[in-house]
Amino acid sequence: xxxxxxxxxxxxxxxxxxxxxxxxxxxxxxxxxxxxxxxxxxxxxxxxxxxxxxxxxxxxxxxxxxxxxxxxxxxxxxxxxxxxxxxxxxxxxxxxxxxxxxxxxxxxxxxxxxxxxxxxxxxxxxxxxxxxxxxxxxxxxxxxxxxxxxxxxxxxxxxxxxxxxxxxxxxxxxxxxxxxxxxxxxxxxxxxxxxxxxxxxxxxxxxxxxxxxxxxxxxxxxxxxxxxxxxxxxxxxxxxxxxxxxxxxxxxxxxxxxxxxxxxxxxxxxxxxxxxxxxxxxxxxxxxxxxxxxxxxxxxxxxxxxxxxxxxxxxxxxxxxxxxxxxxxxxxxxxxxxxxxxxxxxxxxxxxxxxxxxxxxxxxxxxxxxxxxxxxxxxxxxxxxxxxxxxxxxxxxxxxxxxxxxxxxxxxxxxxxxxxxxxxxxxxxxxxxxxxxxxxxxxxxx
Amino acid sequence: xxxxxxxxxxxxxxxxxxxxxxxxxxxxxxxxxxxxxxxxxxxxxxxxxxxxxxxxxxxxxxxxxxxxxxxxxxxxxxxxxxxxxxxxxxxxxxxxxxxxxxxxxxxxxxxxxxxxxxxxxxxxxxxxxxxxxxxxxxxxxxxxxxxxxxxxxxxxxxxxxxxxxxxxxxxxxxxxxxxxxxxxxxxxxxxxxxxxxxxxxxxxxxxxxxxxxxxxxxxxxxxxxxxxxxxxxxxxxxxxxxxxxxxxxxxxxxxxxxxxxxxxxxxxxxxxxxxxxxxxxxxxxxxxxxxxxxxxxxxxxxxxxxxxxxxxxxx
Numbered sequence: 001x002x003x004x005x006x007x008x009x010x011x012x013x014x015x016x017x018x019x020x021x022x023x024x025x026x027x028x029x030x031x032x033x034x035x036x037x038x039x040x041x042x043x044x045x046x047x048x049x050x051x052x053x054x055x056x057x058x059x060x061x062x063x064x065x066x067x068x069x070x071x072x073x074x075x076x077x078x079x080x081x082x083x084x085x086x087x088x089x090x091x092x093x094x095x096x097x098x099x100x101x102x103x104x105x106x107x108x109x110x111x112x113x114x115x116x117x118x119x120x121x122x123x124x125x126x127x128x129x130x131x132x133x134x135x136x137x138x139x140x141x142x143x144x145x146x147x148x149x150x151x152x153x154x155x156x157x158x159x160x161x162x163x164x165x166x167x168x169x170x171x172x173x174x175x176x177x178x179x180x181x182x183x184x185x186x187x188x189x190x191x192x193x194x195x196x197x198x199x200x201x202x203x204x205x206x207x208x209x210x211x212x213x214x215x216x217x218x219x220x221x222x223x224x225x226x227x228x229x230x231x232x233x234x235x236x237x238x239x240x241x242x243x244x245x246x247x248x249x250x251x252x253x254x255x256x257x258x259x260x261x262x263x264x265x266x267x268x269x270x271x272x273x274x275x276x277x278x279x280x281x282x283x284x285x286x287x288x289x290x291x292x293x294x295x296x297x298x299x300x301x302x303x304x305x306x307x308x309x310x311x312x313x314x315x316x317x318x319x320x321x322x323x324x325x326x327x328x329x330x331x332x333x334x335x336x337x338x339x340x341x342x343x344x345x346x347x348x349x350x351x352x353x354x355x356x357x358x359x360x361x362x363x364x365x366x367x368x369x370x371x372x373x374x375x376x377x378x379x380x381x382x383x384x385x386x387x388x389x390x391x392x393x394x395x396x397x398x399x400x401x402x403x404x405x406x407x408x409x410x411x412x413x414x415x416x417x418x419x420x421x422x423x424x425x426x427x428x429x430x431x432x433x434x435x436x437x438x439x440x441x442x443x444x445x446x
Numbered sequence: 447x448x449x450x451x452x453x454x455x456x457x458x459x460x461x462x463x464x465x466x467x468x469x470x471x472x473x474x475x476x477x478x479x480x481x482x483x484x485x486x487x488x489x490x491x492x493x494x495x496x497x498x499x500x501x502x503x504x505x506x507x508x509x510x511x512x513x514x515x516x517x518x519x520x521x522x523x524x525x526x527x528x529x530x531x532x533x534x535x536x537x538x539x540x541x542x543x544x545x546x547x548x549x550x551x552x553x554x555x556x557x558x559x560x561x562x563x564x565x566x567x568x569x570x571x572x573x574x575x576x577x578x579x580x581x582x583x584x585x586x587x588x589x590x591x592x593x594x595x596x597x598x599x600x601x602x603x604x605x606x607x608x609x610x611x612x613x614x615x616x617x618x619x620x621x622x623x624x625x626x627x628x629x630x631x632x633x634x635x636x637x638x639x640x641x642x643x644x645x646x647x648x649x650x651x652x653x654x655x656x657x658x659x660x661x662x663x664x665x666x667x668x669x670x671x672x673x674x675x676x677x678x679x680x681x682x683x684x685x686x687x688x689x690x691x692x693x694x695x696x697x698x699x700x701x702x703x704x705x706x707x708x709x710x711x712x713x714x715x716x717x718x719x720x721x722x723x724x725x726x727x728x729x730x731x732x733x734x735x736x737x738x739x740x741x742x743x744x745x746x747x748x749x750x751x752x753x754x755x756x757x758x759x760x761x
Contacts, residue, residue: 005523006548014536218532223593226499226526227549229518426501426531439463 011240080145190391204245212333229423264289321383327417334424356381379409452633458507482648522551525599539572676740683732
């Protein structure tokens with residue numbers, strides 16, 4: 001067997017069989033989903049305590065007195081204040097004073113008078129802040145009630161006719177050249193890709209550096225490079241560790257896909273899907289999970305993204321970006337004898353990576369800005385930035401050019417790193433300065 | 447026997463920046479010899495060894511290996527135990543040995559068989575599945591030795607192979623080094639500071655100092671040269687009349703008098719006077735108890751050569 005492959009095999013095997021790797025690889029997606037579920041659960045559970053809201057209608061705009069029952073008022077438009085499982089309304093024409101309110105079981109008290117017809121404002125009093133969900137329900141219900149009143153007072157239409165006339169404009173955006181629609185939503189997916197890109201390049205790049213330092217500091221490297229040329233050893237280490245990263249990415253992608261499908265299946269069979277749709281007041285007849293995802297304004301983007309392009313180019317930019325940064329890290333590892341000595345060299349090396357990660361937040365906002373275009377060509381930032389650009393659509397020649405620039409830079413970088421590596425790996429004692437390391441680049445390759 | 451030398455260095459020079467680590471060194475390592483590479487710290491031994499091991503190449507000069515120019519094709523014929531040595535901490539012992547065996551070109555089954563044999567021979571069987579982190583220094587040294595020799599290299603480089611071993615294990619390793627040469631005809635390049643192991647093991651040596659070879663040859667010849675005709679004599683009699691009897695024929699280097707008129711002397715005898723004749727001559731004056739050629743240790747050879755070299759060195 002080829003010596004190089006034997007080394008790659010060792011680098012790969014000794015890492016993927018570690019318990020920490022197996023656990024994080026298998027549990028990663030579950031953990032992420034778990035976090036989302038826990039967050040959602042927490043959000044739901046705070047809403048779950050039933051809220052009771054008292055509407056104080058000072059001028060009897062929306063309510064009338066039930067004959068015979070003093071003080072107990074009823075809404076003139078009962079359908080405006082529907083029964084909800086998290087919200088219950090009571091009506092009155094006189095506000096409770098503070099003491100009374102505190103002693104009552106009301107979550108909030110909403111006071112309104114004639115002014116609401118013009119100002120469209122009501123006063124909500126509370127002891128502890130009412131959940132957003134309750135507030136928005138109150139806003140919607142009150143809004144509809146006032147709207148009905150206005151329509152009735154100021155037009156000849158009945159409310160149902162008015163409702164039919166009402167329009168709400170949504171903007172469907174389209175790129176005039178690519179004819180792509182609603183691309184902004186997709187940049188979120190690109191952002192997620194770039195986060196993972198950053199994470200994997202960083203984590204596994206550091207693995208390469210640590211591996212080099214380990215071999216150097218325990219002196220095993222001397223035996224290894226008597227068999228495998230230093231540049232090849234460095235390359236094999238990068239390849240082996242890069243593969244470990246790819247393995248993790250592959251397993252995570254697969255598990256996430258399975259989780260997604262699994263959830264879909266569960267949602268379909270348990271009737272959860274119908275609930276979800278009802279809450280959205282969607283009038284879809286189909287109870288198919290995919291149709292649901294497609295129709296949902298937030299989830300629909302999952303099906304609009306070209307996963308083939310994202311995953312294919314994602315793999316390329318991961319491999320190239322990893323090769324670029326890990327060769328840099330390998331050279332740093334070879335120059336020092338322990339990890340703590342590497343800090344002063346690591347900062348300048350990781351700066352562009354950090355930069356592209358932070359700048360990404362602006363790039364999502366305007367993926368066609370000069371900054372975004374520059375970052376998508378500059379090889380030290382392109383692996384990260386290109387993920388966002390790809391998700392929103394980018395001319396093919398743009399990607400190919402960026403890829404070519406990256407490949408050329410990787411080639412030069414690996415060559416230079418190899419030279420620093422082969423000299424540094426056998427140097428013990430003092431910490432080399434950057435000037436000294438640049439001199440190593442001039443040493444003859446013998 | 448006019449065999450091609452296993453290793454031949456011709457005018458080899460290596461520089462690091464402006465520092466000359468080796469300046470035009472030539473030497474020949476005969477096949478099947480245990481060749482001692484000696485020299486003080488910083489003399490250039492490690493540089494030379496690294497070139498032979500294929501880690502670096504010479505800036506000038508040539509290295510030939512069994513008559514061919516040294517190249518990566520010779521990797522499986524070379525074994526290397528560096529002075530500063532380690533093992534991978536995240537691998538098990540057996541797995542580690544197998545890894546290096548396969549890097550040196552051994553098949554899996556062959557490597558496994560050989561590893562088991564060596565484990566038995568050095569009494570480390572049962573360690574196959576041990577974590578390297580659990581090994582003591584001596585244990586790790588044994589594994590490193592096995593890694594260097596497992597693939598039966600024609601040429602074995604051992605840099606300070608005995609450092610770190612207790613006397614019992616050191617002698618076991620010494621036995622193994624001899625066995626490799628005797629049974630398999632392995633040529634061994636042994637770099638060491640430990641002169642007693644040179645005396646015991648090496649048949650050839652070269653001495654390097656400041657990047658220059660100052661001495662090379664078979665151990666016996668070097669010793670004989672360093673002896674310079676000196677003999678040790680023990681006699682009973684009068685030292686003064688003995689000295690007088692010597693006259694200008696021989697030089698008295700040292701003398702140690704014991705009681706009972708017994709003396710130990712070291713004499714320098716010119717090669718023109720055969721020892722039998724000299725003995726006949728002195729027995730007429732004193733009572734000779736014993737007469738042996740002066741034994742010169744390699745330590746002495748080493749010190750003398752370094753001293754001479756530094757005296758003659760232009761500064």
